[in-house]
Amino acid sequence: MNHASENRGHGETSCPPIKETMDNRNDFETIIIGCGIAGASLAYFLAERGYNDVLILEREEQPGYHSTGRSAAVMAEIDLLPNVLQLKLKGAGFIRKPPAGFSESPLLEQSGVLAMYQGPKWDAARKLVPLLEQASVEFEMLSPSEVTIRMPVISPKHLDGAIYLPKDGIIDVHGLLWSYLRRARQRGVELRCGVEVQGIRVERGQCLGVFTNAGEFRSRKIVNAAGAWVGTIGKLAGAANIQFTPRRRTIIAFSAPDGLDVKGWPHVVNHSHEFYFGPESSGLLASPMDQDLVEPCDARPDDLVVAQTIERIEKLVPRLLPKSLKSKWAGLRTFAPDQDFVIGEDPLVRGFYWLAGQGGTGIVTSPAVGQIAADLIIHGSTDRMDARILAPTRFESR
Numbered sequence: 001m002n003h004a005s006e007n008r009g010h011g012e013t014s015c016p017p018i019k020e021t022m023d024n025r026n027d028f029e030t031i032i033i034g035c036g037i038a039g040a041s042l043a044y045f046l047a048e049r050g051y052n053d054v055l056i057l058e059r060e061e062q063p064g065y066h067s068t069g070r071s072a073a074v075m076a077e078i079d080l081l082p083n084v085l086q087l088k089l090k091g092a093g094f095i096r097k098p099p100a101g102f103s104e105s106p107l108l109e110q111s112g113v114l115a116m117y118q119g120p121k122w123d124a125a126r127k128l129v130p131l132l133e134q135a136s137v138e139f140e141m142l143s144p145s146e147v148t149i150r151m152p153v154i155s156p157k158h159l160d161g162a163i164y165l166p167k168d169g170i171i172d173v174h175g176l177l178w179s180y181l182r183r184a185r186q187r188g189v190e191l192r193c194g195v196e197v198q199g200i201r202v203e204r205g206q207c208l209g210v211f212t213n214a215g216e217f218r219s220r221k222i223v224n225a226a227g228a229w230v231g232t233i234g235k236l237a238g239a240a241n242i243q244f245t246p247r248r249r250t251i252i253a254f255s256a257p258d259g260l261d262v263k264g265w266p267h268v269v270n271h272s273h274e275f276y277f278g279p280e281s282s283g284l285l286a287s288p289m290d291q292d293l294v295e296p297c298d299a300r301p302d303d304l305v306v307a308q309t310i311e312r313i314e315k316l317v318p319r320l321l322p323k324s325l326k327s328k329w330a331g332l333r334t335f336a337p338d339q340d341f342v343i344g345e346d347p348l349v350r351g352f353y354w355l356a357g358q359g360g361t362g363i364v365t366s367p368a369v370g371q372i373a374a375d376l377i378i379h380g381s382t383d384r385m386d387a388r389i390l391a392p393t394r395f396e397s398r
């Protein structure tokens with residue numbers, strides 16, 4: 001079974017049995033709002049350190065319903081944003097080699113990632129080489145003709161060069177999410193689904209609890225891991241006004257052309273022409289890397305964007321032109337104004353923590369982000385990264 005494909009695409013996620021909390025406790029040391037990959041990873045890393053008096057509240061009936069369940073599941077240790085790259089590198093180590101007993105099967109299908117660039121982006125990508133070497137990332141620099149020799153469906157005219165990452169590939173998002181949750185639950189963390197946070201109790205600048213459709217829960221530490229809704233939750237708390245932008249991204253899945261064995265193909269992304277494709281279950285997936293600004297919502301694919309995807313395929317990899325679609329889905333990638341993540345205690349409301357703005361890399365970075373957030377909640381500091389880069393306080397002086 002291709003585990004990696006199980007959690008790619010809306011509606012494909014089925015929950016393994018995980019017992020929800022049924023007792024009447026309503027007082028916790030920490031409450032996490034949102035059970036996507038961010039909330040789940042934080043719960044795991046808190047519990048690992050014996051900090052298990054934690055309640056996760058999720059509005060939907062199952063974890064991972066929104067962005068987490070709709071990602072392309074790619075682990076690519078390359079990024080033009082240096083802080084995001086740092087977090088990816090840290091996260092990749094865990095995904096490649098999780099602690100013994102963490103998951104029942106490997107979390108990564110090492111099928112490779114081919115990142116292609118043209119023009120100024122190729123100049124910028126080449127500058128990453130020393131960083132990748134320093135981080136011992138395995139990679140190969142490829143010329144346009146070398147790319148075409150390896151993958152004849154790609155024309156050399158749409159790229160100036162590529163970086164091939166043979167040890168990267170597709171993450172088993174389903175396995176990662178549920179491993180975090182299972183291990184956290186085993187250590188005492190509680191999860192309640194179908195519970196929507198509708199208000200936050202703050203007195204004299206200290207948060208004290210949340211109001212929900214299932215009553216009030218008390219806690220002096222509340223973590224905002226609500227994905228596209230982090231801005232809404234921030235407003236409920238009267239916290240710093242950070243202008244997060246949820247952006248929709250669309251993916252289509254279709255059969256590979258007859259006679260073409262795409263199974264061993266890497267995930268291919270053309271950053272300059274905003275297009276990616278790669279193997280998905282028995283066929284292919286593709287995205288026009290759209291990023292339309294939308295209100296937080298249960299995102300659905302837009303017909304125009306689907307048509308745009310087909311146009312990109314026709315222009316960039318015409319041999320792959322689909323006869324029909326097997327499925328299509330969309331999800332939201334949520335960014336802070338400077339595109340760096342927002343992790344740490346709010347400058348206005350004590351005990352209110354942000355775990356937000358993971359954009360399009362929240363799955364691969366989740367092990368790093370979860371550990372950093374756990375450090376900040378438990379100790380108030382971290383030595384894994386310069387916490388000032390991630391701190392919500394950075395928006396204060398703007």
Ligand SMILES: Cc1cc2nc3c(=O)[nH]c(=O)nc-3n(C[C@H](O)[C@H](O)[C@H](O)COP(=O)(O)OP(=O)(O)OC[C@H]3O[C@@H](n4cnc5c(N)ncnc54)[C@H](O)[C@@H]3O)c2cc1C
Nearest residue numbers: 034036037038059067068072074197227331361362363364
């Ligand atoms: C199409 C697409 C492709 C992507 N591809 C990749 C990729 O290849 N690699 C990668 O690393 N990342 C990828 N990403 C990004 C990644 O999916 C996200 O960064 C990540 O899932 C964000 O996780 P999250 O937990 O913050 O958000 P979510 O998964 O959205 O979780 C937030 C949760 O909070 C809950 N919530 C919101 N408000 C409330 C409330 N009031 N009360 C209770 N619960 C609430 C929501 O119901 C939701 O379940 C992709 C994203 C998309 C959309």
